[in-house]
Amino acid sequence: MASPHLDGEKTLDPPEGFTVLQEGKARILQRENDVFYNKAQVVNRDLSLSVMRQFQRVRAREHEADKRMPKNKRGKGQMCATPRDSPILPHLMSPEEIEEMFKTQLMHEGDEEGAGAGTGGGGEASAGAKVGTDAGARTATGDGDGGEVGAERHVVREKPPLRPLRILEGMAASGLRAIRYARELDGVGCVVANDLDPTAIEAIKRNKTFNAGHSSDAAARMEKVVCAGTDVRMLMMQHEKMFDAVDLDPYGTPSTLLDGAVQAVADGGLLLITATDMAVLCGNNGEVCWTKYGSYPLRAKYCHEQALRILLASIDAAAGRYKRHIVPVLSVSVDFYIRCFVRVYTSAKDAKLAPTKVSYCYQCVGCDTYAMQPVGRTATKGGSTKFQPGRGPAVPQNCPNCGWVLNMGGPFWSDPIHDQAWVSETKKEVEENKSTYPGYDKIHALLTTVEEELPDCPLHYEIHSMSQCLKATPPPMALFRSAVINAGYRVSPAHCNPLAVKTDAPSEVLWDILRCWVKEHPVKPQKDKTPGSVILGKEPTVVANWTRVNGAFTKAQRDGVTRFPNNPEENWGPKMRAGRPMPGSGSGGDEVKHGATKKQRTQ
Template identity: 45%
Template sequence: MFLNKYRIFNRITQQIITRMASDGSTAYIREGAAELSVSSDKVFYNPVQEFNRDLSIAVLTIFAKEYKEETQKKTLQKARRCEKIFQDAIFVPETEVHILEALAATGLRSIRYAKEIPNVTKVVANDMSEEAVETMKYNVERNMVKDIIETSQEDACILMMKNKHPKRFAAVDLDPYGCPSGFLDSAVQCVQDGGLLLVTATDMAVLAGNSPETCYSKYGSISVKAKCCHEMALRILLQCIESHANRYGRYIVPLLSISVDFYVRVFVKIYNGAEICKQTISKLSMVKHCVGCDAITFLPMGTLKPHPTEKNPDKLKTCLPPIPSISDHCEHCNQTLRLCGPIWSHPIHDEAFVSRVLVHVEENPMLFNTSKRMAGVLSVIREELHDVPLYYVMQRLFGAVHLETMPMLTMRSAILNAGYRVSYSHASKLSIKTDAPAQFVWDVVRTWAKEHPAKASKLESDAVARHILSRDITSTVELSPRADANPASRRDARLRYQHNPAPNWGPGTRATLKTGFEIGPSLKARRKQNKKKQKRDHSPMSEDGGRKKTDTKTSESESDS
């Protein structure tokens, strides 16, 4: 494990060639086909997100090719209808693929888009920072992509609103520092019909349930602190994008949604269609979460049924579901329930599209430095149950009742033997995603408890464990192993779940150059270390022996200097 960690880190350091100038102010960075020179610590660069950039290039390569073909086909059909000509000799102009990177920073991503994606016609690299734009201009000329990349210094929201009609972009990339919701309203308006929106969110503490009130104010959904929080974060972000799109008669179709490292990243197509927007409530659900056993129950906000007055049987009508019986306590452990959501409860991936991206990565491994990880993660995503939201975690299931954890393949075999489906989730190594009811899952745990009983001393003080294990087993549970319980991605030993390969692995600090070579705390972290303790030690004593209150701003500025 440790060898793999350092091999990965060595590959990263080999790609980030940094030669500090005599004054220590310039860094030279190489990633993919791009070479950058960054001369300011106010321009943000994070080598950790190389996987993010590689995956974006792979997705955009497939999307740009298909978008070009689909657009030309629609244009040809429209020309034939308008001109009433049915010959194949109608001239169709070449489809232009314009990409906007609204928050470009160093411009690395835009330069890689221009040099590595075959069908890109134009890339607009925008940033508010004057220093960032000057850096981008220099690097665009350095990489000889001036004919493709157009630099822009403007507020991202204003720029997107200026291009909402008719000069829309085929793809818009949003990768802000933290929450992206402030950019979504303008982003969903400036994407072409059938275009792609790429969104990253790095405020995982908010999305994962640490601050449910903050999550509601930013995303319009209440998050919950559960073991499945990483997929919950994806579904909260998707419902937020959908709500912004619906305001303008548009809707989303998720192609790929991924939770890795310290962030979530979604790739969604934007379409026009006020009629489809009416079906949005059937794609959303409220969630009941048990504080005792972590059980999840979904409460759909809407359902679809055939339209009684329409001749077309395929046309559906949205209706409100009946109110389910809501109890104050969990049926499995008798603990209290919490209500959260709404979340996106429809599929978060397009399996066919994921397969095409995976084939492209496997056929061109030399194009991506993180190709092994990309292939591993995409393989797991392709195997996921796309129509089953959220997942269980093995440690939580067996830890709640103080049992020795069952082997993963045994649990998967038990579910398959009962006729249900099961898969991993790419968001957790110990995940169980299944369409089996929660009652059956707990019956598997109770069957395991008969052969591997918990210690009586632990059960005496835990009401949750006693209540779960005391219930009768109502299902037939067969623990015999099955060959198909071991998925192909696991048998092939793919790199599915990567360990953090370097110290300080994370989102970095806002607008600060991060080269990946820092060992231990950063310069700012060292300067701020023990700041509060130093202020207490040096603050003047009052007459009664207490510390005098000092002006916070003055103290901070003094410590910074």
């Protein structure tokens, strides 16, 4: 099958035995299951491209505003962890920067003596020349430490131009994502496509060559894709703070990659991480989640948002070990995986705030009541900030609503998981360039719902689950939201569950609203004592006002925008690992059971 046609590009036939798969402007050659490819991840890749474009815009604005010098201080000379013969190093730094990085202290002293001799032994002049040279070098590379730069205010330095984007795709497989970055993003310096599997490296090189043959522009952009066949953990640790964006999309958990990832990304850079081990993150294997992420999950209806918050807390904990911290810009649960987009900054002061951004969660085993308990807090006294442990307990020994016991999970990230301004600008760009996103319908719906979320309300309730606890028919969503708003609280949907209610109202208020609903729509009395019967046995202190208000309907609902579209085709989900025989590839057309999915093995 010939490659699909793009305007101004040639149409090429694939090599024998291969088929051409096109996504956006990228084409890859696929042969059975020799290299991993999952069509369902088109949403992941489209979303990554849209966020990367927003990152480029924000990065350019920050450079123009000269907000602050980047803090990209790293080991130099004998303390440098980067191998001198690293094949990707020339693509990340200029020859002058590389030479400066590998200079030892003795070499620096030799340079000083030479400079002193050149000025006739003038100590002050040579010292001044060195200060100017060193400061200029730091400024030219964009890798200066903010503290050091501030100490040399008498030196007048010219602001360096904005460096082209340096991207690392740590587990590239076919190289589809890396090729899309190179072909569809402007202002890219290099895209390092790394994979430990030699078969994947061969596929990336083959796909580079195939894409380059379609046009001169494609050929020029393919020159920016650099192959690297090593363990991504080693690559990241050996190239400290050298990438403006690090994209990790592993098959399973990213937990073993986080330590290297937070070191590899430059100050203010973008870290993009996917996790597909949802059974672990959603509470099916709590002890495994604790060993991998340092957090204990709970079995609850908010499990997908909980998964996002566990991953964010784990990333921030890894960053804190290196005096760094994260700022989430977008965190989403999509289909069978979660995806987090965070910026990483270097600041020992801000890294100390980590305990104030995470909380333990108390979840009632009888009803849907939950409460958050911050791990730490800050107190300002006399102009200075003191860091103190969180105050508690946040709940009594038993649930205040139903009297059942509570389980404790966490710590979870309890700060906002999105930057609403980022989300709005990203959504606007996606709408303006609809044709460039193959998965437009899904990512637009996702960004629309995320834009409507309350950013400061961690986790959420589910109206059907709460009604089930009472053995009652759930009220219409718009009616329930109206009652919450009329009670004086805020309410919004959640992107990871169409039945979710995200609100700042206490759980007691929500149960009071449902008590009022049950009074108007009676339920059959329960013979045994249940959480629902205990809740209904109490009189409501808040009387529900069912008057419909505009805020009960989101803007997307009012405009008729789809928020939760159906999957475009059957079996839209995870695929088996690369290298395993595909079903139907056996001799005589018989299905190969080894490597097939559970559904395929049982058919």
